[in-house]
Amino acid sequence: MTLYLWIKTFHLLFVIAWMAAVFYLPRLLVNLAEAQADGSRDRAPAVQARLLLMGRRLYKFGHNMFGMAIVLGALLWQGYRFLPDFPTMVVPGSGWLHAKLTAVVLILIHFVVAGRWLKGVDKGRALPSSRALRLFNELPVVLLVAVIWLVLAKPF
Secondary structure (H helix, E strand, O other): OHHHHHHHHHHHHHHHHHHHHHHHHHHHHHHHHHHHHOOOOOOHHHHHHHHHHHHHHHHHHHHHHHHHHHHHHHHHHHHHHOOOOOOOOOOOOOHHHHHHHHHHHHHHHHHHHHHHHHHHHHOOOOOOOHHHHHHHHHHHHHHHHHHHHHHHHOOO
């Protein structure tokens, strides 16, 4: 049981780190969009270059954190198969887990879309408006609330 709690602790740590990247990357895109709109200023290219560098590093960090979270999450899910005395979540009535995984996949898609927009800026493509990016930034909050509720309530 102690091993289970350590794995769960580190899973949560990596999820929190990944979600920080999920929330911050669209904010960097908002700033990039505003820097693109202010292209006539002398400092705009330097600001844009700094934001792109920050975005690339954050995107890589986010992918690393997601990778660790998913590996540990899979171990929490299937660890009972090969670890003695490991609790299982795979029981009748664990439909909440499938709903949670669906929400996680949607958050991952959101993160990947933000990363593609970031890579597009590197290639000279324009971003959506800062207003649209601000709305885009709110989507993972709703999904995260759903994930947390599903994990705590296990409604089905």
